[in-house]
Amino acid sequence: xxxxxxxxxxxxxxxxxxxxxxxxxxxxxxxxxxxxxxxxxxxxxxxxxxxxxxxxxxxxxxxxxxxxxxxxxxxxxxxxxxxxxxxxxxxxxxxxxxxxxxxxxxxxxxxxxxxxxxxxxxxxxxxxxxxxxxxxxxxxxxxxxxxxxxxxxxxxxxxxxxxxxxxxxxxxxxxxxxxxxxxxxxxxxxxxxxxxxxxxxxxxxxxxxxxxxxxxxxxxxxxxxxxxxxxxxxxxxxxxxxxxxxxxxxxxxxxxxxxxxxxxxxxxxxxxxxxxxxxxxxxxxxxxxxxxxxxxxxxxxxxxxxxxxxxxxxxxxxxxxxxxxxxxxxxxxxxxxxxxxxxxxxxxxxxxxxxxxxxxxxxxxxxxxxxxxxxxxxxxxxxxxxxxxxxxxxxxxxxxx
Amino acid sequence: xxxxxxxxxxxxxxxxxxxxxxxxxxxxxxxxxxxxxxxxxxxxxxxxxxxxxxxxxxxxxxxxxxxxxxxxxxxxxxxxxxxxxxxxxxxxxxxxxxxxxxxxxxxxxxxxxxxxxxxxxxxxxxxxxxxxxxxxxxxxxxxxxxxxxxxxxxxxxxxxxxxxxxxxxxxxxxxxxxxxxxxxxxxxxxxxxxxxxxxxxxxxxxxxxxxxxxxxxxxxxxxxxxxxxxxxxxxxxxxxxxxxxxxxxxxxxxxxxxxxxxxxxxxxxxxxxxxxxxxxxxxxxxxxxxxxxxxxxx
Numbered sequence: 001x002x003x004x005x006x007x008x009x010x011x012x013x014x015x016x017x018x019x020x021x022x023x024x025x026x027x028x029x030x031x032x033x034x035x036x037x038x039x040x041x042x043x044x045x046x047x048x049x050x051x052x053x054x055x056x057x058x059x060x061x062x063x064x065x066x067x068x069x070x071x072x073x074x075x076x077x078x079x080x081x082x083x084x085x086x087x088x089x090x091x092x093x094x095x096x097x098x099x100x101x102x103x104x105x106x107x108x109x110x111x112x113x114x115x116x117x118x119x120x121x122x123x124x125x126x127x128x129x130x131x132x133x134x135x136x137x138x139x140x141x142x143x144x145x146x147x148x149x150x151x152x153x154x155x156x157x158x159x160x161x162x163x164x165x166x167x168x169x170x171x172x173x174x175x176x177x178x179x180x181x182x183x184x185x186x187x188x189x190x191x192x193x194x195x196x197x198x199x200x201x202x203x204x205x206x207x208x209x210x211x212x213x214x215x216x217x218x219x220x221x222x223x224x225x226x227x228x229x230x231x232x233x234x235x236x237x238x239x240x241x242x243x244x245x246x247x248x249x250x251x252x253x254x255x256x257x258x259x260x261x262x263x264x265x266x267x268x269x270x271x272x273x274x275x276x277x278x279x280x281x282x283x284x285x286x287x288x289x290x291x292x293x294x295x296x297x298x299x300x301x302x303x304x305x306x307x308x309x310x311x312x313x314x315x316x317x318x319x320x321x322x323x324x325x326x327x328x329x330x331x332x333x334x335x336x337x338x339x340x341x342x343x344x345x346x347x348x349x350x351x352x353x354x355x356x357x358x359x360x361x362x363x364x365x366x367x368x369x370x371x372x373x374x375x376x377x378x379x380x381x382x383x384x385x386x387x388x389x390x391x392x393x394x395x396x397x398x399x400x401x
Numbered sequence: 402x403x404x405x406x407x408x409x410x411x412x413x414x415x416x417x418x419x420x421x422x423x424x425x426x427x428x429x430x431x432x433x434x435x436x437x438x439x440x441x442x443x444x445x446x447x448x449x450x451x452x453x454x455x456x457x458x459x460x461x462x463x464x465x466x467x468x469x470x471x472x473x474x475x476x477x478x479x480x481x482x483x484x485x486x487x488x489x490x491x492x493x494x495x496x497x498x499x500x501x502x503x504x505x506x507x508x509x510x511x512x513x514x515x516x517x518x519x520x521x522x523x524x525x526x527x528x529x530x531x532x533x534x535x536x537x538x539x540x541x542x543x544x545x546x547x548x549x550x551x552x553x554x555x556x557x558x559x560x561x562x563x564x565x566x567x568x569x570x571x572x573x574x575x576x577x578x579x580x581x582x583x584x585x586x587x588x589x590x591x592x593x594x595x596x597x598x599x600x601x602x603x604x605x606x607x608x609x610x611x612x613x614x615x616x617x618x619x620x621x622x623x624x625x626x627x628x629x630x631x632x633x634x635x636x637x638x639x640x641x642x643x644x645x646x647x648x649x650x651x652x653x654x655x656x657x658x659x660x661x662x663x664x665x666x667x668x669x670x671x672x673x674x675x676x677x678x679x680x681x682x683x684x685x686x687x688x689x690x691x692x693x694x695x696x697x698x699x
């Protein structure tokens with residue numbers, strides 16, 4: 001789960017990670033008030049107006065602007081920014097509509113650094129990464145100058161040790177007494193926040209050193225581990241439904257794994273690996289004919305008939321879907337449950353596009369019987385490849401008409 | 402022969418009185434697996450299905466029944482704790498089926514596992530389990546896979562995905578090719594055995610003549626597997642990598658299946674495996690055919 005910068009900073013503040021002063025704003029008027037307040041508190045009129053969307057690269061896209069002239073200028077910037085479609089390298093070409101802002105005090109910056117904590121799945125540890133190349137895409141730094149990234153791995157039984165923080169600090173040129181102590185404290189509290197808040201990513205880019213010598217988290221990005229939701233009831237308040245695909249939200253509420261894609265074949269599959277492989281095989285046979293998956297949908301192993309019905313309805317309702325491929329290898333999932341769900345959804349909404357079904361595994365005979373007797377126009381497929389080829393042919397034919 | 406599980410495996414099911422645990426414990430018994438005990442704290446003294454004794458703790462179950470493998474169906478909030486309890490009771494093989502365990506919990510489990518010096522092995526979490534196909538007395542199914550699609554034989558299957566494992570097994574069995582042991586290592590970012598651990602076992606098992614390896618996007622486990630295949634294996638390995646068409650940054654059902662920062666792409670993994678001498682199936686429908694071709698050529 002992704003959260004906004006200002007929400008991440010609220011978490012930082014709770015743990016004592018130093019951040020600039022700032023206030024969220026939903027309107028231009030609120031932005032003006034926030035700027036005024038910051039001016040009073042800091043004695044400087046300089047504020048930064050930052051668009052709050054769940055994507056990085058906001059600065060380049062025009063989502064981060066400095067108002068040197070104080071509150072009136074901040075208001076004017078906010079008016080322009082609110083409602084704009086912010087396009088960054090992470091949003092896709094259509095961009096993301098800006099609905100929230102964060103107004104923050106301007107800092108006198110001497111250096112921009114990078115600090116991030118992630119799960120290193122190959123080492124099975126939390127890894128802290130730091131780099132002198134802050135404020136730019138860290139992926140680019142990793143690809144082009146990997147030696148500029150320092151990494152330490154945290155032993156979960158011990159936590160982040162002082163010497164590890166110091167190693168990063170010396171590497172970043174923060175070895176002087178004052179900065180060393182504040183950096184060690186910052187990384188220690190960041191690790192504590194990472195573990196206690198069940199983060200899967202905690203990134204500060206840039207981490208800045210001010211001309212006064214303070215080390216401050218100028219940006220904050222936190223991804224939360226969805227699996228830990230059960231022990232974080234407070235996460236519900238952090239959700240921003242405007243930032244999510246409405247279909248994906250509906251799927252999540254129904255206990256389904258759904259990801260929207262750009263293609264034209266709706267897929268209903270059980271199991272994440274098989275669902276990915278189904279997308280791959282559609283692209284394999286259909287790539288040259290403009291046929292591609294419209295979605296990733298894993299109904300899981302233990303879905304009941306209502307969930308299957310719901311899932312199939314979501315596909316039927318999608319206007320971009322020109323054909324549907326149901327690919328099931330029943331283990332725990334019984335083929336008759338799938339068949340009943342598909343038939344119920346198709347009866348309710350009508351089946352206007354070709355439907356190819358491949359059923360295998362537990363209760364397969366019963367499942368096939370239900371489909372055969374439903375009266376629906378279903379093309380049965382004997383294997384995954386057979387099904388993929390049939391669905392590709394169905395879309396190609398439809399397109400030629 | 403087989404790896405890890407067989408006729409001497411005695412299974413304790415943790416969470417046997419829950420709906421998933423109960424359902425699959427029954428399926429395992431029907432397959433012929435020696436399910437000798439169940440554990441549900443507070444339910445000690447009961448009998449599952451009128452025959453399998455239920456204990457309050459794993460330690461008790463081991464002491465009373467000699468269980469040497471555990472299958473965990475405990476829901477996510479208590480699953481990591483259940484794994485640790487099994488380790489501490491000296492269970493040699495711990496299989497965790499549970500999906501959705503927080504990563505920070507698994508980091509701790511992993512740390513403990515590394516300190517055990519090989520006394521226990523962990524398969525999973527978020528996996529279908531392990532099966533050595535065969536009739537009662539020789540076969541052993543621990544987990545949630547449909548037993549009837551399997552056939553005893555000489556191909557080892559190792560996979561990060563559940564249903565894709567069934568797909569591969571289904572293809573093998575349809576061709577009359579049996580399996581020595583099939584292991585689902587799970588789709589989570591932090592877990593127990595990885596591809597290399599399993600490949601090592603398959604390589605040294607005289608009854609495994611070829612291997613199907615099913616990977617997916619995310620992480621570097623397939624690349625490490627490729628290195629091992631290149632350096633240490635002389636048995637044919639056919640592979641498939643799911644997620645060629647997955648968009649970067651999106652979680653494809655499995656928490657582990659995220660391509661981060663251009664790393665862990667299907668293309669990189671396929672390249673590494675091809676270079677190692679393994680053959681990568683062009684589509685998921687060709688997994689068994691690819692291996693059959695390699696084994697026929699040998």
